Amino acid sequence: MAAGDAALTPELTRALIDTVRRERAPRAGEGAIGPGAFSQRERDVLVAVASGWSNAEIGARLSIAPTKTHVSHILTKIGARARVQAVVFAYEYGLVHPAA
Template identity: 75%
Template sequence: MASGWSNAELGERLSITLTTVKSHVSHILAKIGARARVQAVVFAHETRLVRPAAA
């Protein structure tokens, strides 16, 4: 998600179904109390789970 990939792209890259991607995304949002993917990405950056890509 932090790379901006769509659910379909995530599924393709992880070799999982779109339904499974949606389930995982929903669980992530619920666990961190986020209402939207962008909030999850901000959370990931703020907690240093991911780093910004080099420009």
């Protein structure tokens, strides 16, 4: 947990994903969107979010601003209210994988 970053073990990551998947309320048309619905930049931001990067880190590392707008667009596209739902989406579609 250096520099205030949170560390999630692969087991905890999987448990979190499974819990959110079970508790997520179905939405009209859910499942109609997949990773192909995102621009390459949105995919980059989604992978960064799922990797645990903060908005500031995403902006700096991907040379974009304002990152909050990109994250908001991603959440809207997948019908999510929180970043954790975007993380689950990224894991479900294989955009990111738990660390070994």
